[in-house]
Amino acid sequence: MFDNKKFRYAMYYVFGAGIILMILNFVLVDFKTQSIKYNEFTKMLTEKKIDEVQISADKIIIIPKPEEGQKKKILYTVNIGDDQLVEKLTAAGVTFGGVANDTNPLKAFFFNWVLPIIMFTFLGRLIFGKLDKKLGNGVMSFGKNTAKLYAENETGKTFSDVAGQEEAKESLVEIVDFLHNPQKYVEIGAKLPKGALLVGPPGTGKTLLAKAVAGEAKVPFFSMSGSEFVEMFVGMGAARVRDLFKQAAEKAPCIIFIDEIDAIGKSREGNISGNDEREQTLNQLLAEMDGFDSSKPVVILAATNRPEVLDKALLRPGRFDRRVIVDRPDLKGREAILKVHLKSVKYSENLDVLAIAKATPGAVGADLANMVNEAALRAVKHSRKEIMQEDLEEAIEVILAGKEKKDRIMSDKEKKTVAFHEVGHALVAALLKGTDPVHKITIVPRTMGALGYTMQLPEEDKYLLTKEELFNEISILLGGRAAEEVEFKAISTGASNDIEKATQTARSMVTMYGMSDRFDMMGLESPSNRYLDGRPVQNCSAETSSIIDEETLKIIKEAHNKAVDILENNRELMTKIAERLLDKETIMGDEFMEFVRGSESHED
Structure with missing residues (x-):
């Protein structure tokens, strides 16, 4: 089967090699040739330093006699129409002749038009190709969505990886069950919730919960940030929303996760400019969520820590049907989170996890993960093979107050x-x-x-x-x-x-x-x-x-x-x-x- 993409890349390499060879040829020619004045040319004739001369309509190419220890160099000068030139060349005993003009029109057309177009096309592709890689989806494909697609089981997370958020998990279990067993819900007339909004402080595990839902449901998972919809050109964000939902419909059943949705979902109230990029993107998102085919099991999850700034139309039932609060964990939750993070490190059997949980009121999952990592680093620093109680206690103090400043000497x-x-x-x-x-x-x-x-x-x-x-x-x-x-x-x-x-x-x-x-x-x-x-x-x-x-x-x-x-x-x-x-x-x-x-x- 003919691979158009491979052929295109092969042609790029061929054109590139040709252009490089042409550039090298021009450079090498430029190094080998040297321009001289006409009087210098006549002086060399008189002194019999010239071996051969080639005469064209506009210039005279001079090949001097090689001197010992020096490379052969080609000189040229302008043809000023000297009537006595032939006599002078004959008298000096120089071999001379003419250079015929290229009268082939096809050859001239190729070198004057076709080859430059090919060169500029290749260079343009080369430059835009690099920009494509830097900008993600390409300079010429603004309307394509940039969501990262995880296949089944690729998120690597399940509900067992999420601790301290039992109420939030319970709210999402039904969505997972619906994706697994839609028939028992359809029989009673229940519909799959179109969307769930995960709300809570930073670091509480909203993104982790969304990945765990996808991991449990074993369905494709589209993940992207709200800021990725916002483009420099008006209308491009809306085009990305359309493309995202189109791909989701093809992959159904699946889950779409939009992190930091407040980047595009801010309230339109008080917005003076009625045609900006963010508003168009939000309008398109509202239209897609409202007009989405409910028969196709696609769930939209979104996360934010600023629910009060979101547009009311986005929060109404039928779009985001559920608001799942992912709050700071309590004592029992912190203990469970610490146990999850301690699974990936070696620690002492005498470690009192409950004492550490009591010592960290108000800490979120990200804080606790950081504390366990700091404790592991401290254990390595003190040449230990496992984390001790004192390592975790010191890690808490390091995060709360910083490291001990031993060089500060007070009076x-x-x-x-x-x-x-x-x-x-x-x-x-x-x-x-x-x-x-x-x-x-x-x-x-x-x-x-x-x-x-x-x-x-x-x-x-x-x-x-x-x-x-x-x-x-x-x-x-x-x-x-x-x-x-x-x-x-x-x-x-x-x-x-x-x-x-x-x-x-x-x-x-x-x-x-x-x-x-x-x-x-x-x-x-x-x-x-x-x-x-x-x-x-x-x-x-x-x-x-x-x-x-x-x-x-x-x-x-x-x-x-x-x-x-x-x-x-x-x-x-x-x-x-x-x-x-x-x-x-x-x-x-x-x-x-x-x-x-x-x-x-x-x-x-």
């Missing part, structure tokens, strides 16, 4: 200030009721800027916080500055991060949680991008905003005074722990609590 005064600051945090936390226990206090600087830190680990995950717990949290944050005031009667810049967090918590109590007597349960701010930074948007006037500042300041002052009172009443204990910390640089929670309990029993 004794600064070291003492940092020690009292950190003990202030820990002591306020230990002496207030209902707070998380202190796990570690250290004054070893870290690469992320911390000169020391106090680590508290919750005994269980909390989903609700009372007003008293939030107030105590602010007091703990301000305990470091309070310790500096009590011990040194001076303050430093070390509390900047504590102040930022305390102010944000106090402001949220006033504006979002209804914990201010003055505003009662009035909502003054609402969170935006809840799965990203969650920065609040204010819903009040400028006058009310100034009152919010007053209420926030009131809470901070009360919490600050409470921290100062606690430390003044336990100044001797604070000094004792700080001296111990200065000596050891790091105190674990058990040793710290021995100091606290010893002081309580002494008071009794």
Whole structure:
């Protein structure tokens, strides 16, 4: 069977070789020939240095007599129509003759027209071919989709690879079952959900879940990012959407996965330009999802961490029928995720996975995978063949606070200030009721800027916080500055991060949680991008905003005074722990609590 593609490439190579040979020929000719003036030519005739001459209508080609040790060189000069040239050549004893003009029209047409066209065609193909590879699908094929197609079982992922997202998996199991056994659903009249939107913070495993669905269903899997639809030319993104759905229909049953769909699915509300590329692409996507043949089992999965910016038409039933929340895992989920990632590494039998899960509240799957990898790297660094408990604990601290900065040498005064600051945090936390226990206090600087830190680990995950717990949290944050005031009667810049967090918590109590007597349960701010930074948007006037500042300041002052009172009443204990910390640089929670309990029993 004739392979047109192979023939085309063979022709490219032939043309390329011909062009290279022509270029080499021109270059070599240029190196071998040299132009001279006519008077130099006559001088050489007089001196009898010429061996042969070829005369044409426009120039005279001169072959000089070879000199010893030199290569033969061809010279040429312009034919000025000298009537005595033949006599001079005869007198000098030079062999001469004429060069006939090429009168073949076909040959002239080939070299003047056909060959240049072939050369430019080949060069154009060569240049555009390289651009095709760089741009993915080709300069001349903008309308083709760039989705990566995985065949059956190629994703290499199943639901066993996804942990900590049991509710999300349960929502997707039905889709997998429908693709496997459509008949039992059709008999009762049920229809396959056209689409499922995976929503959650970054790193929670949305893409992994989509691949696991394809792996479980054992069907072809089209995967691409929303940004890949957006092109420089208007209409190209819409053409890619059409091509993607056309290919999906041919491969049905299959799954289409669009990651970061907010790149093309943003709301059209407030869009001034009504004909931009993104809007056309979105309109085409809406039309394809709505007009898609429901008899063909094609499921569209999409992922985003900004569902609030998506167009309402995209979210209505009939397009994305299900919204699957892929949230941060709880304690049990984190433990399961750690076990999944630990399967790929060697670790000690005495490893306490539950303790690590407790030490990582708020961590997502990507964070935990990174921690396991950091622990493995640390184990190799210390010449161990398996991961130990201390490797994972150190990995948590490296990700949270950075590596130990051993080259930062603080003065004794600064070291003492940092020690009292950190003990202030820990002591306020230990002496207030209902707070998380202190796990570690250290004054070893870290690469992320911390000169020391106090680590508290919750005994269980909390989903609700009372007003008293939030107030105590602010007091703990301000305990470091309070310790500096009590011990040194001076303050430093070390509390900047504590102040930022305390102010944000106090402001949220006033504006979002209804914990201010003055505003009662009035909502003054609402969170935006809840799965990203969650920065609040204010819903009040400028006058009310100034009152919010007053209420926030009131809470901070009360919490600050409470921290100062606690430390003044336990100044001797604070000094004792700080001296111990200065000596050891790091105190674990058990040793710290021995100091606290010893002081309580002494008071009794």
